[in-house]
Amino acid sequence: MSFVATPQFMTFAAPLPLQSGASLRGYTLAYETYGTLNADRSNAVLVCHALNASHHVAGVYAGQEKSEGWWDNMIGPGKAVDTERFFVIGVNNLGSCFGSTGPMHVNPDSGRVYGADFPVVTVEDWVDAQARLLDALGIETLAAVMGGSLGGMQALSWTLQYPQRVRHAVVVASAPNLTAENIAFNEVARRAIVTDPDFHGGHFYEHGVIPKRGLRIARMIGHITYLSDDVMNEKFGRQLREGIDLRYTTQDIEFQIESYLRYQGDKFSEYFDANTYLLITRALDYFDPAREHGGSLTAALARATSRFLLVSFSTDWRFSPARSREIVKALLDNRRSVSYAEIDAPHGHDAFLLDDARYMGVVSSYFDSIAKELAA
C-alpha cells in the first residue's frame, strides 16, 4: 500500500502565450506534490507525463482501490526517487482530460466548450506552463526534471528553455523528435477519431455523444506500438481465446491478442477525451528542437547546461535506443555530462513504466548522487 496523494489545482490569470501565436487565458493546472520542500528549496523534482497519464504520478487516492499513480513503482518513500529526500511535483499538461484546462472546459472567449477550438499546445508550451507553476510554488531551481516518452521530451525541453533552472534531466525511453513512422501511426489514430461520425468536428460534447469507435482504434494502434513483437508472442502468441478449435469468423474474436486489444480499446474509450488525443499526439509530432538549428541536434542542445541521465530499452521500437543515442551524442558533442543506460528488457516501449531491477537501480543510483550533491 502506497501513501495517500491529493490532487491540487492552481489557476493562472495571466494569459499563456503559445508557440502557435495564440494564447490561453484563465487556465488551471492540476498537480500533486509528494515529500517536503527543503529550507533552501533545492530538492524539487518535476515529473512530466506522457500521452495517457496525468499529475497523479505516485501514491493512491484515499478510499480508492487500485488508484496508484503511473510511476508509483519509481517514486515514493524509499523508492528510486525517494520522497523522503526529494519534493516531487507531478503536473497535468494543458489540453489533457485529467484536470488541467482542456478541450472539455469552457472557452472564456466564446462561453462555449472549447472542443476542437482548444489551441494547439506544444511541448514547449507545457514547459512554460510548468515553469509558471514552479514560480507560484516558489521553486527557482529543480534538482531534476524527469519523464519517459513524451515526458522525456518535456524534460529535454526544460534544459533548453530554462537551462539555469534545471540541475539534472532524466530522459527515459524518449527521442529528439518523431520519425516518419511515429507520425504515421499518430496520423492513423487521429484519422480514426476525426472520421468517427460521433466526432462532429470536435464539438461532440454538445451533441451528447463520444467518438468511441475512433478512440478504440486509436488506442489499439497505440498499444501495438507500446509492446515489443517478442513480448506479444510470449504473452499471446497465436493462442485462441476459446479452447483449441477454430471458429472461422471474420468479425468475432478468435485469437487472444484480439481480445486483449479490444479490451484495451474499450477501456480507453470510456475515459479518454478525443480532442485531448489529437492535441497530445500533435505535441509529439511537433517536438523537434533541432528544427530551428537546420536539423542539427548538436547545435540545438548547446544551450543545455544541466547534467543528464538517459535510459532506453533494447526492444523499444517506438523510441528505439538509437534515438536516445542521438541525444547522448549531441550532448557529448557539447561536452555535457551524460550518463546513459541501455536496458535489455523484453517489454518494448512499455518497459519505462514497468519494474526492472537494472532500470530501477540506474535511476536510484542517479538520484542518490543528486541527493549527495544537495547535502554537500
Added chain:
Amino acid sequence: MSFVATPQFMTFAAPLPLQSGASLRGYTLAYETYGTLNADRSNAVLVCHALNASHHVAGVYAGQEKSEGWWDNMIGPGKAVDTERFFVIGVNNLGSCFGSTGPMHVNPDSGRVYGADFPVVTVEDWVDAQARLLDALGIETLAAVMGGSLGGMQALSWTLQYPQRVRHAVVVASAPNLTAENIAFNEVARRAIVTDPDFHGGHFYEHGVIPKRGLRIARMIGHITYLSDDVMNEKFGRQLREGIDLRYTTQDIEFQIESYLRYQGDKFSEYFDANTYLLITRALDYFDPAREHGGSLTAALARATSRFLLVSFSTDWRFSPARSREIVKALLDNRRSVSYAEIDAPHGHDAFLLDDARYMGVVSSYFDSIAKELAA
C-alpha cells in the same frame, strides 16, 4: 510497353468443401494466362496473389493506360519468369473483389448478395480452388508455384496439399504463420471496418453505402507495415507539406507522410471491398501449417517433396527474414532442396513488388534452371 493480357473466367458447378466445414457452390474463378503451354504440359507456373492483388499479374489491358499487372516487372517475355518459356497462370482468389466469386456476388442459397455471409475461406481453400482450375486447364503438374507475402503462403501450402503436383515452389517475403503483432495489426484494421456505421454488419451493399472510413484506416495501417522505417524517413522524414512554416493544426495535414497515407487510404477505399478485406486478413491469420503438428513446422513440412526457393528482404519487419529462415530450417530438417536469398533492400515488405537487380537476378537464375530441367 508490356504485352496485352485478357482476363478469363471459369465457372465450377461442383461445390467446393471449405476448411470451416461450409461449402461454396456455383463459383467462378477469374484468371489470366501468359505464354504457351508446351506439348507435355510441363511448363506451367502458377502465381498466387497477396492481399491487394488479383489474377492480373502481368501485361496490360488493351486500351487502358497504366494497367500493368502487379508483378509485370517479374513476369513477361524475356523477364525473370520468362513467358516465352513458361505458361504462367494468375488466378484471383475466392472472396476477392476483383472477379472471382466474392461477398458482392449473389448467394445462390439465399438469392441475396453474400456480404458478411460469404463463408470464411483459408489459404488451403484457395489452393484447392486453384487445383480445380488446373484440372480444368489440363495441367497435372506445375513447373513452379510462386507468390509473395500471402501469395507465398499459398505456394507453401501447395507443396503440402498437392506435393506431387509441384516441382518447385518460390516463396517470397512470406512466413510460416502470422505473429501476434501481425494478427494485431489485422485486427485493428478489421475493427476500423466493422465499426464504421456504413458497414451495416457486412450488408452495406443493400444500403447503397460503402464503409470508406474503415477501409481508409485499414489501408493506412497496412501501408505503414509495408514500408520500412528507413524508407519512410528517406522518402518523407519530417518534411512539411506546405513550405517550412508550421500551421499548428490537429485535423489538417501538416507533414508529407500524412498526406501520403491519406491519399493511399482514399484511393483504396474507392475500389476495395470491405468484406474482402476481412476475409483476406482472416486467411492470413489462420494460415499455420504447423498447427496440426503440435506447432512443429519441421513435422508439417515433411509432406513437401518439391524444391524450394525462398527470398526475404532485410528491412521487411512485417514478414522478417527470420520468418523465412524458419521455413528454410524446417525444410532442411527434412533434407529438402532449398535455395535461400536474403536481399539487402531498404523498402521493407514492399520490396517483393519492386525492382531490385539482385532480387530479380536470383529469381531469374532459379527459373533458368527450371527451364533447363524441362528441356532435359
